[in-house]
Amino acid sequence: MIRSESIEKRSFPHIELTAGLIVTGGGLSGICCAITAARQGLKVVLVQDRSVLGGNASSEIRLWILGATSHMGNNNRWAREGGVIDEILVENMYRNPEGNPVILDSILLDKVIAEHNITLLLNTTVYEAEKQHNSITSLKAYCSQNQTEYHLKAPLFCDASGDGVVGFLAGAAFRMGAEPTEEFNELFAPTVAYGELLGHSLYFYTKDTGKSVRFVPPSFALMDITQIPKFRSFNSQEYGCKLWWIEYGGRMDTVHDTEKIKWELWKIVYGVWNHIKNSGNFPEADTLTLEWVGMIPGKRESRRFEGSYILKQQDVIEQRTHDDAVAFGGWSLDLHPSDGIYSAQPGCTQWHSKGIYQIPFRCLYSRNIDNLFLAGRIISASHVAFGSSRVMATSAYVSQASGMAAVLCTQLGCKPAALYENGQISTLQQLLTRSGQHIPGVLSKDEQDLVQQAAITASSELVLASLEEDTAPQPLDIAVAQMIPVNAGKLPSFSLHAYSDVPTTLQAEIRTCSRTGSYTPDTTIATFEFALQPGKNCIPLTTDAAIDDTQYVFILLHKNPLVKVSRSDKRITGILSVFNTINPAVSNYGKQVAPDGIGIDSFEFWCAQRRPAGQNIALRLEQPLQSFGPANIRNGLARPTTQPNAWVADLNDPEPSLTLAWTTPQQLKKLIFSFDTDFDHPMESVLMQHPENVMPLCVRDYAIFDDKGNKVYEKKGNYQTRNEIDFPETVITSCLTIKTAHPSTNTPAAIFEIRCFA
Incomplete structure (x- = not known):
């Protein structure tokens, strides 16, 4: 028993922690920054002011994690982010395909506490920054649960707090609200009438109890639902972040007025539920109950901090290149009316841009606080560009670069800006690509990778002569295109079968993308028109046209419901079909028609379909495609770009294998594998139905043998993109043989990358 009668003034316990990096904010951005740095040996303190990790993705808010893939509603092929955020999304897909946000909480916590270099402080709020000159020396923080004060010291700090609490307290330059058009010549910069900020949102979940449930609204509920211009859009089936447009606060201070905004959102949510339950318009809601309402709102926009460079609309739309690129984005320029749900304008x-865009390192550190990294939605961007870079997967992706940059700064004994100013960006880029970060336009050139000196052979490689007709012909209810990687020069010839019950016409094209590395088929290089007769018709697609660069071409068949074309059940790495589909969730109506004068491109949308749909078109290639050789595993790319960039085995090979051979024995301590977990699949974390919990292209089982035939490692049931293998004892061998198994009878084994280190 503890008993005290002291009349002296008491104080809370005080703990001092010292680390190499202090990361403030435990959302996905802070998590990915901290894990990235910790895995490179840096001691990290991760400070989170909530009880759970995940920020807007957590069970407290329940927003789905999205980034460049944009619900598969844009032309960004193979664009899911890599590194730690990919690892999290793939893990969540495996453990939690149902999208339970509570399970995601546990996965995020699991990932953080597994890193022994991370000290995690939950329920801990930073309230003061101490400085010397233009550098932060320490932070003061307080934990509400253990009544303890923390004094956090480090040479480097990263603000991933969303509202930029560390940057604000330290005096870092920041902006709030929209810049005028003339400041950055951004033609889409919003007018005064359009508003200043994006607001907050707060969601609710419902549950069917199987019996009649009544609802008595609280006194603060919005009783006149007609105050909401779109009140007729509410229904009994949609809940959670599908109601993202329950938004408010864009005309307020989205930091200091958050509690006022929350109360207005509660008023709206309970008013909406009262309308659904008690208006009489939704009899199907009789057995539904309100299971959960958010306690804190999800924030979109507040402070944006100034770095050495400010990302702009032109960077996004024109896909401008930067020599210091460290990440990419691909969400649309997504701006909301500041009146939110009370606006008569669209939510x-x-x-969209025609493809993904680079994000430069100069956006990831403060221009006037010299040891402060920026992470997440607060990076250096204009209001317009922020409309794209703000989404969670993109925010997490750039934060991995901040974490890796902190490691490099520690190794070199320098401040963040010095990495750019002193020519260390290529080193940073190589560290990031080694950790699984894909940077558009940047090849991995790892001098320590022993695979670069190895002779590589394979038991087989896919030579693609055809995609067999193994499904019943399907009508061309929508236009479809088959993407095929083709080398520079004259185009090969293709052929396919079209079926019809009546005489009709099939129109076809061969297209490419005007921007190398993107996948918007906006350049037509050949057109065809075929008069079809009833029955089976052979369709030759032959042209003398040539292309200047190695890239994907689109074999495009226009919509005609009278025509049927067979599909192939074969799923092959780097081979994909796309459709001229509509996805209103991301403002995709088949074609983007931009008004003049806003600096936006007009183009068609050609999107992949979610499995089990989206089969490839059955066709034949006059010259078999030889793009899947074993040398691809060391070409510096670990996902499809202008080529598949993978070794793919022949599907008839009973035991596909790769062999790496050296002229002298090597002392191997570490291997890294990159497998195909379908970078086209967005893996939304909540509310979406996913067709499987393991991606069908992923190699599940493999084993590794040395030059004497000894098995040195075996993996069963793999589902992750990257496998990092640290041998407990050094393996001395002059060759390694990796024996794999095909994922299925319709999918050949594939490996994007192998790296070996002494």
Whole structure:
């Protein structure tokens, strides 16, 4: 028993922690930054002011994690983010395909506490920053649960707090609200009438109890639902972040007015539920109950901090290149009316670019606080560009670069800006690609990778002569295109079968993308028109046209419901079909038609379909495609770009294997494998139905043998993109043989990358 009668003034316990990096904010951005740094040996303190990790993705808010893939509603092929955020999404897909946000909480916590270099402080709020000159020396924080004060010291700090609490307290330059058009010549910069900020949202979940449930609204509920211009859009089936447009606060201070905004959102949510339950318009809601309402709102926009470079609309739309690129984005320019749910305007105005865009390192550190990294949605961006870079998967992706940059700064004994100013960006880029970060336009050139000196052979490699007709012909209810990687030069010839019950016409094209490395088929290089007769018709697609660069071509068949074309059940790495589909969730109506004068491109959308749909078109290639050789595993790319960039085995090979051979024995301590977990699949974390919990292209089982035939490692049931193998004892061998198994009878084994280290 503890008993005290002291009349002296008491104080809370005080703990001092010292680390190499202090990361403030435990959302996905802070998590990915901290894990990235910790895995490279840096001691990290991760400070989170909530009880759970995940920020807007957590069970407290329940927003789905999205980034460049944009619900598969844009032309960004193979664009899911890599590294730690990919690892999290793939893990969640495996453990939690149902999208339970509570399970995601546990996965995020699991990932953080597994890193022995991370000290995690939950329920801990930073309230003061101490400085010397232009550097932060320490932070003061307080934990509400253990009544303890923390004094956090480090040479480097990263603000991933969303509202930029560390940057604000330290005096870092920041902005709030929209810049005028003339400041950055951004033609899409919003007018005064359109508003200043994106607001907050707060969601609710429902549950069917199987019996009649009544609802008595609280006194603060919005009783006149007609105050909401779109009140007729509410229904009994949609809940959670599908109601993202329950948004408010864009005309307020989205930091200091958050509690006021929350109360207005509660008023709206309970008013909406009262309308659904008690208006009489939704009899199917009789057995539904309100299972959960958010206690804190999900924030979109507040402070944006200034770095050495400010990302702009032109960077996004024109896909401008930067020599210091460390990440990419691909969400649309997604701006919302500042009146939110009370606005008569659409809930958002989304304009897509033709492909993903680079994000430069200069956006990831403060321009006037010299040891402060920026992470997440607060990075250096204009209001317009922020409309794209703000989404969670993109925010987490750039934060991995901040974490790796902190490691490099520690190794070199320098401040963040010095990495750019002193020519260390290529080193940073190589560290990031080694950790699984894909940077558009950047090849991995790892001098320590022993695979670069190895002779590589394979038991087989796929030579693609055809995609067999193994399904019943399907009508061309929508236009479809088959993507095929083709080398520079004259185009090969293709052929396919079209079926019809009546005489009709099939129109076809061969297209490419005007921007190398993107996948918007906006350049037609050949057109065809075929008069079809009833029955089976052979369709030759032959042209003398040539292409200047190695890239994907689109074999495009226009819509005609009278025509049927067979599909192939074969799923092959780097081979994909796309469709001229509509996805209103991301403002995709088949074609983007941009008004003049806003600096946005007009183009068609050609999107992949979610499995089990989206089969490849059955066709034949006059010259078999030889793009899947074993040398691809060391070409510096670990996902499809202009080529598949993978070794793919022949599907008839009973035991596909790769062999790496050296002229002298090597002392091997570490291997890294990159497998195909379908970078086209967005893996939304909540509310979406996913067709499987393991991606069908992923190699599940493999074993590794040395030059004497000894098995040195075996993996069963793999589902992750990257496998990092640290041998407990050094393996001395002059060759390694990796024996794999095909994922299925319709999918050949594939490996994007192998790296070996002494």
